[in-house]
Amino acid sequence: MNYEFDWSLLLQEPNWGWVIEGISNTVQLSLMAWGLALVIGIFIGTIRMAKSRVLRLVGTTYVEIFRNIPLLVQLFLWFFVFPLLLPDDFMRAWNRLDGVPFLTALIGLSLFTAARIAEQIRSGISSIPKGQFLAAYSTGLTELQTFRHVIIPYAFRVMIPAIASEFLTIFKNSALTLTIGVAEITGAAKTIEAYTFRGIEAYSAASLTYMLTTASVVIFMGWLEHVLRIPGLIGKR
């Protein structure tokens, strides 16, 4: 193997610009998709535990569909199929929007991840002793109030590690959106490699982004878990 390293090439234009744009797109996309996925996932996860059978069925169907179709296929469905199914006027309006790939990626990533988060929420809620529900109902809270004021704040703490790891999953999954034209960091690295044939430098930039993010999230979440822990519920560190 003979390969001459030239790390300075990453700092040259246009490569540096691509790296920065890539990192910023990856971070923006994953944060936004994570936020959306949390909201949808908490909603779906909660209705899967509801008393109503219809609600439970809706929740389960959502989870099974979005979890069992590969993310790449889902992205293609949103990108190639979804606009064609819209009424003509909507389709034209959609195609005129700025950044359709980014929007598509946001929809696809968050709906996919919501199914995974819903599963985490469900297992988090299942881990809560039944007495908590009974106690909440006995104070006169409605089902909705019980979930909002008692169960979710409680379950949320139990689920912090799982939710953090979902952020890391979404962060890595966002790399797939390069297939529909989002200039995120893996796509940027691929572009640099294609132009310069400096694969090691280019892919290192991308790998480093993912690894540093993973490390910082792991450290931050360890701290957060420690701060938010309910005494006696989560093991002491």
Place this chain on the structure above:
Amino acid sequence: MDFSVISDNIEFLMLGLMRSFQLAVFTIVFSLTIACFIAIGRVSSRRAIRYPSAIFVNLLRSNPLILIVFWFFFLVPLITGKTLPEFHTVLIAFVVFFAAYFAEIVRSGIQSVGASQVKAALSTGLTYSQSMRLIVLPQAFRNMLPALVTECVIVFQGTTIAYVIGMREFLHSTSLVAERTVRPVELYLFAALVYLVICFAGTRLALFLEKK
């Protein structure tokens, strides 16, 4: 909608699906084998073994699969000096990547068995490798079967990533037919349905094993 495009091209599509299955099966067999060694390394008492295995696992788990595939497409020709068929390159990347994930599953399986089992096995005069092979791993496999099945479903879903480098697996075949016939709606919905059915069966199996 006109679903006759699917029956017209079914042979071509099924060929792609077979390729996806091939990639998934080879990946699972090879990566699971490697994963057993790495997992044993992860629980080893020797630092010289434990640290490298931990680094391997964490390095791969913090990168996206698609990036690992790009890495290998660049590195394999550079190291071997020749271009391997794309199926082989993708397979190498997949095996390395999923070995890290399987290793974590095997490790938690091993740790679920408990140290007393190892001590008991060692006290009967078995060597360390014998007690791992004959006592710990069989029990560990039973405990981790649901997680393994779930991971196999993830491997199968992951084969779609081979699309990116142009390997003709199921998603790529679908997209080729979609472009040629200009019928993306029918074809992508069909592909989604096929993946849904296969993966749903897999996740149900995992659930069934978990309850058992």
